[in-house]
Amino acid sequence: xxxxxxxxxNDIPRQWYNLAxxxxxxxxxxxxxxxxxxxxxxxxxxxxxxxxxQEMSQERHITIPDEVLExxxxxxxxxxxxxxxxxxxxxxxxxxxxxxxxVSPAGSHKVNTAIAQAYYNKQAGIERITSETGxxxxxxxxxxxxxxxxxxxxxxxVKVSFEQKPFRKMMMKTWGVDCIxxxxxxxxxxxxxxxxxxxxxxxxxxxxSEAVEAAVTDPTGKTRYTLGSVLNHVLxxxxxxxxxxxxxxxxxxxxKIDKVIACVGGGSNFAGIAFPFVKEKINxxxxxxxxxxxxSCPTLTRAPYVYDHGDVARMTxxxxxxxxxHTFMPPGIHAGGLRYHGMAPLVSQTVVEGLTRxxxxxxxxxxxxxxxxxxxxxxxxxxxxxxxxxQVIREAKQAREExxxxxxxxxxxxxxxxxxxxxxxxxxxxxxxxxxxxEEMAKGLVCLxxxxxxxxx
Amino acid sequence: xxxxxxxxxNDIPRQWYNLAxxxxxxxxxxxxxxxxxxxxxxxxxxxxxxxxxQEMSQERHITIPDEVLExxxxxxxxxxxxxxxxxxxxxxxxxxxxxxxxVSPAGSHKVNTAIAQAYYNKQAGIERITSETGxxxxxxxxxxxxxxxxxxxxxxxVKVSFEQKPFRKMMMKTWGVDCIxxxxxxxxxxxxxxxxxxxxxxxxxxxxSEAVEAAVTDPTGKTRYTLGSVLNHVLxxxxxxxxxxxxxxxxxxxxKIDKVIACVGGGSNFAGIAFPFVKEKINxxxxxxxxxxxxSCPTLTRAPYVYDHGDVARMTxxxxxxxxxHTFMPPGIHAGGLRYHGMAPLVSQTVVEGLTRxxxxxxxxxxxxxxxxxxxxxxxxxxxxxxxxxQVIREAKQAREExxxxxxxxxxxxxxxxxxxxxxxxxxxxxxxxxxxxEEMAKGLVCLxxxxxxxxx
Numbered sequence: 001x002x003x004x005x006x007x008x009x010n011d012i013p014r015q016w017y018n019l020a021x022x023x024x025x026x027x028x029x030x031x032x033x034x035x036x037x038x039x040x041x042x043x044x045x046x047x048x049x050x051x052x053x054q055e056m057s058q059e060r061h062i063t064i065p066d067e068v069l070e071x072x073x074x075x076x077x078x079x080x081x082x083x084x085x086x087x088x089x090x091x092x093x094x095x096x097x098x099x100x101x102x103v104s105p106a107g108s109h110k111v112n113t114a115i116a117q118a119y120y121n122k123q124a125g126i127e128r129i130t131s132e133t134g135x136x137x138x139x140x141x142x143x144x145x146x147x148x149x150x151x152x153x154x155x156x157x158v159k160v161s162f163e164q165k166p167f168r169k170m171m172m173k174t175w176g177v178d179c180i181x182x183x184x185x186x187x188x189x190x191x192x193x194x195x196x197x198x199x200x201x202x203x204x205x206x207x208x209s210e211a212v213e214a215a216v217t218d219p220t221g222k223t224r225y226t227l228g229s230v231l232n233h234v235l236x237x238x239x240x241x242x243x244x245x246x247x248x249x250x251x252x253x254x255x256k257i258d259k260v261i262a263c264v265g266g267g268s269n270f271a272g273i274a275f276p277f278v279k280e281k282i283n284x285x286x287x288x289x290x291x292x293x294x295x296s297c298p299t300l301t302r303a304p305y306v307y308d309h310g311d312v313a314r315m316t317x318x319x320x321x322x323x324x325x326h327t328f329m330p331p332g333i334h335a336g337g338l339r340y341h342g343m344a345p346l347v348s349q350t351v352v353e354g355l356t357r358x359x360x361x362x363x364x365x366x367x368x369x370x371x372x373x374x375x376x377x378x379x380x381x382x383x384x385x386x387x388x389x390x391q392v393i394r395e396a397k398q399a400r401e402e403x404x405x406x407x408x409x410x411x412x413x414x415x416x417x418x419x420x421x422x423x424x425x426x427x428x429x430x431x432x433x434x435x436x437x438x439e440e441m442a443k444g445l446v447c448l449x450x451x452x453x454x455x456x457x
Numbered sequence: 458x459x460x461x462x463x464x465x466x467n468d469i470p471r472q473w474y475n476l477a478x479x480x481x482x483x484x485x486x487x488x489x490x491x492x493x494x495x496x497x498x499x500x501x502x503x504x505x506x507x508x509x510x511q512e513m514s515q516e517r518h519i520t521i522p523d524e525v526l527e528x529x530x531x532x533x534x535x536x537x538x539x540x541x542x543x544x545x546x547x548x549x550x551x552x553x554x555x556x557x558x559x560v561s562p563a564g565s566h567k568v569n570t571a572i573a574q575a576y577y578n579k580q581a582g583i584e585r586i587t588s589e590t591g592x593x594x595x596x597x598x599x600x601x602x603x604x605x606x607x608x609x610x611x612x613x614x615v616k617v618s619f620e621q622k623p624f625r626k627m628m629m630k631t632w633g634v635d636c637i638x639x640x641x642x643x644x645x646x647x648x649x650x651x652x653x654x655x656x657x658x659x660x661x662x663x664x665x666s667e668a669v670e671a672a673v674t675d676p677t678g679k680t681r682y683t684l685g686s687v688l689n690h691v692l693x694x695x696x697x698x699x700x701x702x703x704x705x706x707x708x709x710x711x712x713k714i715d716k717v718i719a720c721v722g723g724g725s726n727f728a729g730i731a732f733p734f735v736k737e738k739i740n741x742x743x744x745x746x747x748x749x750x751x752x753s754c755p756t757l758t759r760a761p762y763v764y765d766h767g768d769v770a771r772m773t774x775x776x777x778x779x780x781x782x783h784t785f786m787p788p789g790i791h792a793g794g795l796r797y798h799g800m801a802p803l804v805s806q807t808v809v810e811g812l813t814r815x816x817x818x819x820x821x822x823x824x825x826x827x828x829x830x831x832x833x834x835x836x837x838x839x840x841x842x843x844x845x846x847x848q849v850i851r852e853a854k855q856a857r858e859e860x861x862x863x864x865x866x867x868x869x870x871x872x873x874x875x876x877x878x879x880x881x882x883x884x885x886x887x888x889x890x891x892x893x894x895x896e897e898m899a900k901g902l903v904c905l906x907x908x909x910x911x912x913x914x
Binding site: 003004006008009070071073074081085103105107144147148166167170171173174175176371374375377378379380417418420421423424427 | 560628
């Protein structure tokens with residue numbers, strides 16, 4: 001009785017899947033300062049042209065370069081596990097499967113796009129990468145990837161995390177990457193903020209501003225910026241997760257998948273496992289595809305679908321997405337990777353088009369689910385991934401109540417070995433739930449005034 | 458071009474390999490307080506009888522129970538990787554392979570025996586497990602295993618580590634296991650020590666005494682003690698590593714293995730990968746099998762082969778092994794798992810019989826090797842595993858100098874994600890080497906006076 005589907009290296013997918021080619025409506029373009037769709041050349045100072053082309057591509061399948069495959073083959077195809085111990089604990093007739101992205105070098109799915117982005121930058125003659133990181137999952141992934149291609153890299157890490165979570169910084173350092181506290185004195189954006197508030201704890205928005213500035217102001221022209229989620233090309237690189245899962249489920253004898261579940265922050269983890277199944281749904285399959293977000297940052301479940309900026313300083317183009325407002329400050333929760341005001345435009349569109357749906361879950365239910373998962377399946381999940389598990393448990397219980405067999409797939413986006421203090425706080429009863437009041441919501445949404453109306457269909 | 462050999466679940470070995478059946482000379486028995494070989498029933502208060510039988514077994518192959526296989530199949534067979542990026546960095550003609558044990562739930566090979574030991578205790582009707590842990594690798598592994606079989610578990614963690622390394626403790630807590638600081642007020646051994654020295658930082662020897670006492674004094678008789686290395690049955694459970702590696706190397710087309718390398722502390726990691734190859738060597742194969750220990754704790758390279766106790770308090774039987782003396786206190790190095798005064802009797806015997814050899818390497822060379830490995834192969838190794846990598850690099854360089862193709866296999870016993878402060882200290886230049894002087898050696902060896910003479914052959 002095998003509980004794990006492993007694919008031979010030869011069976012790894014050779015192409016990424018681009019959902020933009022199959023969506024019922026064409027995606028709405030990002031808009032520049034003039035309100036017009038952004039042209040590729042307007043982004044050329046920020047990203048290399050090969051990635052900009054991918055960002056705007058309508059091709060259904062995009063070939064994965066051999067050099068990217070070769071590095072991914074160190075940890076991919078990742079295993080697909082049947083969670084029999086969890087099923088038994090829940091006494092559910094549902095069959096629960098999960099894709100295990102925690103086996104990557106940096107411990108999460110983020111590595112998949114980091115390798116691709118580093119490769120394309122290298123191909124374009126870029127020598128130096130800048131990026132930002134909040135809790136550090138993305139920063140450590142791009143650090144790993146840059147070490148593989150001999151790229152220099154500088155990561156601006158939100159000061160609060162930089163001081164509270166030293167281990168991600170040490171991972172980056174071990175991979176030879178310079179991680180500095182943001183706001184810093186190295187950029188005009190950082191200096192401006194420190195002049196006003198020398199004790200500023202930083203934010204993802206500020207760190208993005210610093211990383212973008214550092215890229216576009218490099219006089220050699222050999223520096224570009226990278227982002228770990230939200231953008232189309234980032235989501236594209238993650239689709240290998242779902243493509244592998246489809247092959248593995250077939251190998252396990254599963255022909256009908258009922259539920260596909262993943263957590264959402266910026267959207268890349270959800271898109272990675274879900275988009276190949278969204279394609280099946282577009283083609284007529286009956287699949288319930290669920291994005292799970294924290295109740296304290298309810299982008300898909302409570303925010304409007306509008307054009308908004310991806311960063312506080314409004315350096316990015318306007319994107320059509322669900323947004324809590326680019327000035328929104330989410331409460332502190334342990335799933336740091338899910339604290340983002342916006343949502344990937346492609347993910348937003350699948351919700352708008354009724355191809356996927358979203359639920360919001362509180363922190364305590366998620367940690368409770370994660371502890372049950374750790375004590376049954378043995379893997380300690382990232383707090384982000386615990387959101388998916390909480391929804392899986394809801395679905396498995398419902399299957400039990402209805403006495404129905406159901407096949408549930410979810411993505412274990414990463415392990416929680418760098419997040420153990422969150423578990424400790426939970427087990428000590430120190431954590432609490434937080435639902436955003438309408439007043440708290442309004443504080444972020446107010447910045448959306450004067451921006452273009454919600455994008456129609 | 459595949460760089461990774463994965464075995465199908467169906468190809469996982471179904472039996473462990475017991476080297477005791479094939480050693481040219483029969484292993485010397487452990488001795489009791491009366492100087493006579495220990496009888497099984499004398500150990501019955503400490504271990505369940507099914508494990509005692511395994512400890513004393515001379516059977517060549519021992520079947521792995523289905524229940525143990527089922528849990529191991531969550532992460533086993535572990536991948537075998539070809540380290541092409543490391544080879545390229547070293548410009549070596551050698552082909553370097555490594556077995557990746559870091560993919561287990563607790564992040565190291567220790568989980569292999571933890572599952573088996575928890576299973577056999579459960580089978581024997583035991584309800585509660587005690588153990589000790591130094592840096593926490595073993596403690597977290599037995600915690601995971603106990604969570605799988607519904608066993609209660611208490612881990613005594615050396616106080617210094619308990620306070621300095623809170624994350625392993627949090628892992629155990631997440632798996633529902635009680636980890637307490639040793640010396641504690643819960644045992645007579647702990648109370649005695651605290652009465653003399655309330656600020657005692659603890660030691661592995663003290664923690665063993667507490668864990669054994671807690672097991673043997675439980676009035677219900679339903680508590681037993683477990684150990685993560687040294688003993689025959691622990692080594693037996695680890696042989697699955699080498700057995701898998703043999704199949705995987707054959708699948709990669711390698712017919713002649715020249716070097717097998719692993720780090721040694723208590724001996725279980727080394728034995729796990731090496732013993733199936735020791736068998737090949739006994740049968741005539743020409744293989745150089747190398748155990749790598751830290752220069753600051755040179756058990757195999759500088760200590761005598763004698764009968765000595767496994768713990769400071771001399772609660773264990775006398776075992777025939779290389780020993781620095783049971784009172785030996787090794788200097789603080791970051792590879793906490795390699796700081797043990799003794800060596801597994803079976804490993805000691807392979808060295809005595811010329812079937813394996815040992816080298817000692819300094820801490821700085823090991824960290825330098827580990828950083829090169831992280832920046833090429835992408836995985837951040839445990840400081841323990843870095844000792845194997847340092848020797849691999851020596852061998853690969855020698856192959857380059859001699860212009861010879863060589864096939865080198867080593868065991869990556871675990872990842873270093875819980876040991877990042879060691880990397881940070883190394884990269885900041887804060888670490889130093891330490892060679893034991895003869896005077897320091899003598900401090901431990903003095904306790905061997907009056908004990909039985911070195912065991913002859």
